[in-house]
Amino acid sequence: MHRLCLLLLCAAYLQGGFNKLTDFGSAIAEMQHFGLAPAGPLAALVIALELGASVAVVSGWYRWLGAGFLGVFTLMATFVANRYWDMAAGHERFMTANSFYEHLGLTGAFLLVAWLDLQKGEDGTR
Template sequence: MTTQHWVYYPIAILLTSVFWISGLTKILHFDVAMAEMAHFNLQPAALFVIMTILVQLLGSLLVILGGRWIWLGAGALSIFTLATIPIAHRFWEMPADQGALDLALVQEHFSLISGLILIVIVAEFYKRKNSPNYKD
């Protein structure tokens, strides 16, 4: 994409790596992904695995490519990340030692969501800066 600085792409790849690595891992180890969904009582497990893979891979692709649909990719990944908190990281129901670990994971989730929001803002900035109507 010509509207973004060259450094955008490695940052976008790194930012989304947690998602696309997870999506690819779920494809390669579908049975393990099914067991994970069943563990969290997400049924039908196959549907949840497929939807998770689609959100993780397509959302990552939209963010990495940038462009007009970056907001959709970042939004989908942000909602997905937020939704995992009450499903997989219920720190408020756990013993203190285990709960502390899951609380830290929730805080990391918030940081990741913030990064996704920020990359949309940066992409929009570069788009406007490269516009013929941009005034410094």
């Protein structure tokens, strides 16, 4: 059950990384859409981060590091992609604000996973 919960937590990053990997042109377009440059290298870095850190979290191999990376990445991406405070009032602003705060929750979940993993002893106990 523990591993399933971790897999669910990482599902969007596994799916996103895989989609970007199989459609690299769209990954570059996404970087350009958000004004990030150089788009190609950043897209490659995001793919490696999303897939590599997710595997670390689910497998338990340096789980704290993978979860920490995904937490920091999610926080940074949230401030880039969900700038609801720059939008006029209306449905789009409402939806973007919801997404912003949902991603803050995801950030907290990843940082909690990292913290709990660091609390384990050598034998896996707390």
